[in-house]
Structure formats: structure tokens, C-alpha cells
Amino acid sequence: MKVLWRRVILDEAHIVRNHKSATSMAVSALKGKRRWCLTGTPVQNKDLDLFALLKFLRCTPFDDLTMWKKWIDNKSIGGQERMSTVMRCILLRRTKVQLQQKGQLACLPDRQAHLEEVTLTKEEMNVYQKVLVFSKTLFAQFLHQRAEKQADGALTSSVKNSAYDKMHKRMIALQGAKPVKSHEILVLLLRLRQVCCHCGLIAAMLDEDTADAVAEDAGQDLLAELNKLSLEDGNRRKSRNKEEEEDEGPELESTTAAEAIRSVLSPNNPVFELSRMSSKISAVMNCLRENVFANKDHKAVVVSQWTSVLRLVEAELEKERIKNVTLSGSVPVPARPPLIDAINNPKSNVRVMLLSLCAGGVGLNLCGANHLLLLDPHWNPQLEEQAQDRIYRVGQTKPVHIYRFMCVDTVEQSIRTLQQAKLELAENVLTGARNTNASKLTIEDLKMLFNMGPS
Known part of the structure; x- marks a missing residue:
């Protein structure tokens, strides 16, 4: 840290896009008369990715987080214009397309x-739809909880402490509904994406002997929870024609949606075999x-x-x-x-x-x-x-x-x-x-x- 470098060049600079990371803070503390950032992807997810680079470059005053949020990342047209001005002043950009248009990269092929x-098979789509149904149910519960929380936040202290509010909280507790956390929603998204590749990737979670089950504790009980899910199959069931009803008979008519889910998501279903x-x-x-x-x-x-x-x-x-x-x-x-x-x-x-x-x-x-x-x-x-x-x-x-x-x-x-x-x-x-x-x-x-x- 005591060395005053003539020039500090940060290659693959997007690696330090998290300004809170130890690496980002370490490179920003280096002393140098000239500072360069080299990267093909300075913005990967959000505008804040640029702040870490400006912090390293010591582009005053926008290398200060408070000033950055006040003047740049403030969701206003003025903030966007200031960002555009800063980027035009400090950014030297050369893409393959730009160079090819100038005839400078003729060596690159087409x-x-x-x-x-x-298109997923019928068996794969059945698994996907069952996981999707459960995901929607859980997400709807998450939205409901979020709406209730926002509504509670808008209440005055006198209303929050009222007898009605206390009774309302007791009724919710008696229902036994567990609060849905945001990371659980993301886990379900992960499972849906994995089903697209192979259904066996989510079935492996049931096998406690596999390393994947140990590494993915957050989704270990997904299929167990799916099997517990019961749906109303009266009005929601699609109408069948008379021939189908006669062929199926009374035994199949009494099959519940929950049983259908269990059959599709059973570990014995061949669609879960990785082979x-x-x-x-x-x-x-x-x-x-x-x-x-x-x-x-x-x-x-x-x-x-x-x-x-x-x-x-x-x-x-x-x-x-x-x-x-x-x-x-x-x-x-x-x-x-x-x-x-x-x-x-x-x-x-x-x-x-x-x-x-x-x-x-x-x-x-x-x-x-x-x-x-x-x-x-x-x-x-x-x-x-x-x-x-x-x-x-x-x-x-x-x-x-x-x-x-x-x-x-x-x-x-x-x-x-x-x-x-x-x-x-x-x-x-x-x-x-x-x-x-x-x-x-x-x-x-x-x-x-x-x-x-x-x-």
C-alpha cells in the first residue's frame, strides 16, 4: 500500500463489481498516478456495477457511494444524463462489430x-407442470404475506395494538401457515430450470446418499411437499366427454388431484432415471x-x-x-x-x-x-x-x-x-x-x- 505506482491496470475489472468485496476494496486502496480498467463487460447486472470501477479509478465525486446514489443512481432522467456524460468522458470502447465495420478485423470468420x-415430452411436461403448480401456490402465499406486511406497516400504532389486530394474528397462527421466504421462491425457480434439462436432477434430492442432496439442503424436501399438496378437483377439473367418463369408470373418477401428483412425482417414475x-x-x-x-x-x-x-x-x-x-x-x-x-x-x-x-x-x-x-x-x-x-x-x-x-x-x-x-x-x-x-x-x-x- 506504501508503493506509489506509475500506472495500475486492472484487467478483467468486472470481477470487482461488488464494491463491498475484499478484492474491490484492496485494489481501490492501491496508489498510482494513472489507473486503468480493462473489461469487456463493465455492466453485468445493474448500474451499481459501474460504481466499483469508478471507485477504483477515483473518479471524484462519483467514487463516493453517497454522491453516487444522490446524483447518478437516483432513478431520474438527470441521473441517467449524468451517467451518460461520465461514460462518454472516461470510456474507450472497441467492440468486434465496430472494428469489423472499419475493416480492422478482417481475420475473424463469420x-x-x-x-x-x-419440446418436452408428455411425461417431462407433467413433472414440470406439477412443480409449477406448487411454485405458483407458494408464490401466491408469498405475495399475500407481503401485502399483509405492507398493510400492517401502514397501520397506526393504536390500530396495531387493538383487540381486532391481536385476534387477527392469533387466527393466522392457528392456521399453521409457515411464512414463505424469498430464497424459497428462488429455489423453486432453480428446480423448474433443472427440470428443463432433466427431471432426474430434482429427483436426486430425495437420495440422501448423494452429494447433491447434501449440497442442496434448501430444496431437499421439495418433492415431499409436492406430494402433500392437495388441489380441489371439483370445479377445477376439466370437463371430459361422455366416452372418456364411461371408459374410466367410477374408480378413476374418484382419483384426487393429490394422488395424480404423487404418481407423477414418485421417485419410481422412469422419467426421473438419469440413465x-x-x-x-x-x-x-x-x-x-x-x-x-x-x-x-x-x-x-x-x-x-x-x-x-x-x-x-x-x-x-x-x-x-x-x-x-x-x-x-x-x-x-x-x-x-x-x-x-x-x-x-x-x-x-x-x-x-x-x-x-x-x-x-x-x-x-x-x-x-x-x-x-x-x-x-x-x-x-x-x-x-x-x-x-x-x-x-x-x-x-x-x-x-x-x-x-x-x-x-x-x-x-x-x-x-x-x-x-x-x-x-x-x-x-x-x-x-x-x-x-x-x-x-x-x-x-x-x-x-x-x-x-x-x-
Whole structure:
């Protein structure tokens, strides 16, 4: 800290976007006559990401959090204009598209993006819908609790201490309804996203012998709670035609919705077997066969945010005897260069790299592959942009193809909508546009994700 550096350069500066982190505070304390930030994604989630960079750059007075919130992050047009002015003064931006338009990156080949829509099977969609029903029920309870809390906050102290208020609280306590916490809602969103990849990813939570069950305590009792869920099946049940009623007979007519849920979500249901190929994994394998394996000089990088999904793809590759390597956060740093060399070396028989999204975000050159498959959408779209840049960079000689897999009629489509909003936010900030929208996950966003109304 006592050294006065001539120049301090912070590479991959977005890593310190949390101004409260120890790393961010440490680099901000360095002394230097000149300070630089290098990053391809200065804004990943929200405007506050920029504050940490301005704090490191000591861009007075906006390197002070109080001043930042007062003059920049105040949800006003004036704040947006001040941010645009600051960015135009301190930002030097060069994108691949800008340089290509100037003819300065003629060495880069063409890049094409493909949207691969996946339709879940009837059995998979049944599981998804049952989890969705439970999620909606829990989320509705969460909204009700939130509304009651806000209403209580608006009451005067005399009303809060009234006999009516005390009786109301006693009645709620007698109902035995447990308060729903916000993290439980996010866990349910996680389960819905996992079902899109493979139903077995949520069934594994019931197996106490697996490491996943230990690591995911927050969702350990999901299926147990789903099995307890009972729905009114009188007016809500869809009307059947007479032939169906006669075929089913009185025994099936008396089947409750709760029993139907138990049958679908039973661990004995074959759809939960990890050895069974899911719709999305099947689509991924078909894409690899048609676009990669059919061309001897082509290679692919398969990206997922969950190593459990990568293991499912690895199992299918092993069945077809396709040589592959896996690079995830669990791989020690000294062991990574041989894996990278294996995919980049054209003489190597390794055709596929299975890459964890967080482990492969930055600092990797994977130009040996020219196909990248994004299996599941992430909340932070910039991580996916960075993953694409692993293969689409200077040194790539073959046409690049990016495949994004998305299950139709599921939460994945809603997440993609939120991703596009975040990318638009980042673009507006970096280009000096005046109109930017907040990107924090709001109640309205959650309603959209659970199909409970437009955002």
C-alpha cells in the first residue's frame, strides 16, 4: 500500500463489481498516478456495477457511494444524463462489430447464432407442470404475506395494538401457515430450470446418499411437499366427454388431484432415471451429430452452469465413443492447460469440451473449437457472452456457430426475456443512451416467470 505506482491496470475489472468485496476494496486502496480498467463487460447486472470501477479509478465525486446514489443512481432522467456524460468522458470502447465495420478485423470468420427450441415430452411436461403448480401456490402465499406486511406497516400504532389486530394474528397462527421466504421462491425457480434439462436432477434430492442432496439442503424436501399438496378437483377439473367418463369408470373418477401428483412425482417414475435421455440432452446430441461429428475438422464446446448436466452429456458421448474432456471449477489450475491443448490441437482426437459456465467465463482461448452449445440460460447474460468469446476471437479460422437450447412453454423463455433486458441495459449505459431500466429481479419479474401475469 506504501508503493506509489506509475500506472495500475486492472484487467478483467468486472470481477470487482461488488464494491463491498475484499478484492474491490484492496485494489481501490492501491496508489498510482494513472489507473486503468480493462473489461469487456463493465455492466453485468445493474448500474451499481459501474460504481466499483469508478471507485477504483477515483473518479471524484462519483467514487463516493453517497454522491453516487444522490446524483447518478437516483432513478431520474438527470441521473441517467449524468451517467451518460461520465461514460462518454472516461470510456474507450472497441467492440468486434465496430472494428469489423472499419475493416480492422478482417481475420475473424463469420459467426451465426441458432436458437434450438426443445419440446418436452408428455411425461417431462407433467413433472414440470406439477412443480409449477406448487411454485405458483407458494408464490401466491408469498405475495399475500407481503401485502399483509405492507398493510400492517401502514397501520397506526393504536390500530396495531387493538383487540381486532391481536385476534387477527392469533387466527393466522392457528392456521399453521409457515411464512414463505424469498430464497424459497428462488429455489423453486432453480428446480423448474433443472427440470428443463432433466427431471432426474430434482429427483436426486430425495437420495440422501448423494452429494447433491447434501449440497442442496434448501430444496431437499421439495418433492415431499409436492406430494402433500392437495388441489380441489371439483370445479377445477376439466370437463371430459361422455366416452372418456364411461371408459374410466367410477374408480378413476374418484382419483384426487393429490394422488395424480404423487404418481407423477414418485421417485419410481422412469422419467426421473438419469440413465434415460431427456429431451434437451437428446437435442444436444442430435446437434453434435449433424454439425460436429459429421465434419472431421470441427470441434465443439458444450456449456452449462451445472456440472450435473455436463455429466449427463458426458455419459452420452461415452456411449458413442466420442473423446471429450471436462473443464469445471473442480479442475485444479495446473491441470487445465492440457485440457485446453487437447481441444485446440487439430491432431488431437478430442472432439468435445464440456465447460462449466463460471469456470470458462474469462481467460480461455478455445479457438480449436468452432461450435458452442449453450444448454441452459443464466440469470447473467454477460457470462454467456464471455463464453462465446472463448471460441470467437482472433486466431479462429473456421466459421463459428452458437447454439442456444431453450425449452418451449417453460421458464427458460421468460429468463431469456430478462436476459435481453439486461443486455439492453448494458448497451444503453455503454453507448450513453439516456433511457436505462433497473435490472434487479422484481416482483413483476417473478410473476412473469411463474406465468402469473405480464411483467
